[in-house]
Amino acid sequence: MKEQKWIHEGLITESLPNGMFRVRLDNEDFILGYISGRIRRSFIRILPGDRVKIEVSRYDSTRGRIIYRLRNKD
Numbered sequence: 518m519k520e521q522k523w524i525h526e527g528l529i530t531e532s533l534p535n536g537m538f539r540v541r542l543d544n545e546d547f548i549l550g551y552i553s554g555r556i557r558r559s560f561i562r563i564l565p566g567d568r569v570k571i572e573v574s575r576y577d578s579t580r581g582r583i584i585y586r587l588r589n590k591d
Contacts, residue, residue: 522572526587529567538563538583540571548573550583561586 530547531539536557540550550571552563563569563586570585 529565550581553582
């Protein structure tokens with residue numbers, strides 16, 4: 518059976534080395550996010566201020582995988 522993951526939305530607050538980001542979730546928690554392989558392969562740029570969907574494991578809620586960059590409302 519596959520591990521269940523929680524999917525949250527959040528805001529990128531800080532860019533860290535090696536494709537890592539500090540993400541503030543909508544429930545005001547801060548977690549460490551890393552880029553998924555599909556985003557890395559598609560050369561999608563993620564910058565501070567972007568809204569993203571992040572997949573968090575139930576076992577370690579301090580880290581997550583960024584799976585989608587949401588479009589701006591501009």
